Amino acid sequence: MSSPMAGVAFVNAIVFGVHGNMVKHIQNPDSLRSQMFCGAVAGFSQSIVTSPMELVKTRVQLQTEACVTTKSLSCAATSSSTVTNCSSYTSPVDCIRKIVTTEGWRGLFRGQLITVFRDVPGFSSYFLSYEYMSRSWASADGSVSPAVVLAAGGFAGAFSWLITYPIDMVKSRLQADGVGGVSKYRGIAHCLKTSVATEGAGVLFRGLNSSLIRAFPTNAATFAVVTWTIKTFQEQPEQDDTHQSWRDILANGDALVQAAAIPTPLQLSFTPESSWRSAVSFLPQVMAASAATEEEQEEEHQETRCRCWQRQGTAVLGRLPNLFGTVCKGPEAFTCWRARQEDVFAAARLHHNLSIVL
Numbered sequence: 042m043s044s045p046m047a048g049v050a051f052v053n054a055i056v057f058g059v060h061g062n063m064v065k066h067i068q069n070p071d072s073l074r075s076q077m078f079c080g081a082v083a084g085f086s087q088s089i090v091t092s093p094m095e096l097v098k099t100r101v102q103l104q105t106e107a108c109v110t111t112k113s114l115s116c117a118a119t120s121s122s123t124v125t126n127c128s129s130y131t132s133p134v135d136c137i138r139k140i141v142t143t144e145g146w147r148g149l150f151r152g153q154l155i156t157v158f159r160d161v162p163g164f165s166s167y168f169l170s171y172e173y174m175s176r177s178w179a180s181a182d183g184s185v186s187p188a189v190v191l192a193a194g195g196f197a198g199a200f201s202w203l204i205t206y207p208i209d210m211v212k213s214r215l216q217a218d219g220v221g222g223v224s225k226y227r228g229i230a231h232c233l234k235t236s237v238a239t240e241g242a243g244v245l246f247r248g249l250n251s252s253l254i255r256a257f258p259t260n261a262a263t264f265a266v267v268t269w270t271i272k273t274f275q276e277q278p279e280q281d282d283t284h285q286s287w288r289d290i291l292a293n294g295d296a297l298v299q300a301a302a303i304p305t306p307l308q309l310s311f312t313p314e315s316s317w318r319s320a321v322s323f324l325p326q327v328m329a330a331s332a333a334t335e336e337e338q339e340e341e342h343q344e345t346r347c348r349c350w351q352r353q354g355t356a357v358l359g360r361l362p363n364l365f366g367t368v369c370k371g372p373e374a375f376t377c378w379r380a381r382q383e384d385v386f387a388a389a390r391l392h393h394n395l396s397i398v399l
């Protein structure tokens with residue numbers, strides 16, 4: 042029970058982490074094609090860990106099933122001799138150890154390729170369909186209600202399983218195969234061919250219903266939790282101070298110095314009377330900000346950068362929540378800060394002109 046739970050959390054952290062970061066850095070992040078591509082990369086990344094995890098799960102579960110069968114048979118036969126095989130894996134770790142000793146390290150990656158074949162289309166269709174549905178069902182102002190998140194998440198999960206289910210069937214068979222060194226299948230194509238030939242095409246979708254029934258609530262919950270987590274991390278008080286940029290410049294000496302170095306002809310012209318009036322109206326804010334201690338200014342500056350970085354993420358799912366918001370350093374904050382230079386420079390020029398006049 043605890044290993045699947047930890048496993049799901051870990052895998053979802055990879056999926057949404059990779060997808061979110063990809064979306065953040067990709068050109069045109071809002072296009073559905075980008076969502077699909079980022080989903081594919083996320084699917085690929087998580088398949089590296091899910092394949093060995095699913096292998097162990099399959100082996101441990103199959104062993105339990107075999108054990109139950111053996112036990113009831115032996116009970117009927119009033120013999121306990123066959124029960125000895127039951128405890129071949131005492132835990133998932135024990136299973137890993139035994140796979141490595143009997144099949145080598147490569148044994149842990151049995152089914153890796155087919156997992157990639159399943160998860161690349163699986164996760165690209167997952168994110169594509171979620172984005173498509175949540176956008177189609179969004180309200181006029183673009184907001185997405187919790188009901189829409191749940192429904193889109195549920196359908197996205199079910200849809201992704203619907204189209205990848207036959208691949209999943211092959212994956213499960215390949216991973217279950219080869220216990221104790223006996224392999225029934227020679228590879229993906231052979232497994233697919235023999236399964237269809239011996240059991241009919243229906244084998245490709247056997248058990249689909251229960252998978253879909255599982256996928257709907259699981260993925261509705263997943264998207265809801267991810268969306269609400271992102272929201273919680275992104276929720277910042279609205280910046281109602283229209284003169285914030287003044288404090289920004291005051292807290293950033295460098296920008297001021299650079300702005301002051303810009304030759305006068307390039308600076309904003311404030312000759313029209315209205316501009317002067319608005320420039321002078323800034324004065325109380327400038328004075329107040331100048332009065333603040335240097336420490337306060339530095340704090341405020343840091344805060345602005347954090348907020349700026351967080352604002353980069355949008356409500357659209359897939360932007361990583363600023364989990365490290367408290368730290369808020371590093372290249373992202375820097376890139377974001379650079380993007381704001383325009384604003385700061387404009388404000389700095391205004392300040393510069395003002396100071397000449399005063």
Ligand SMILES: NC(=[NH2+])NCCC[C@H](N)C(=O)O
Pocket residue numbers: 159160163164167198201202205256259260
């Ligand atoms: N076919 C896929 N791999 N689809 C992606 C959905 C994954 C999701 N974590 C689930 O288990 O339902």
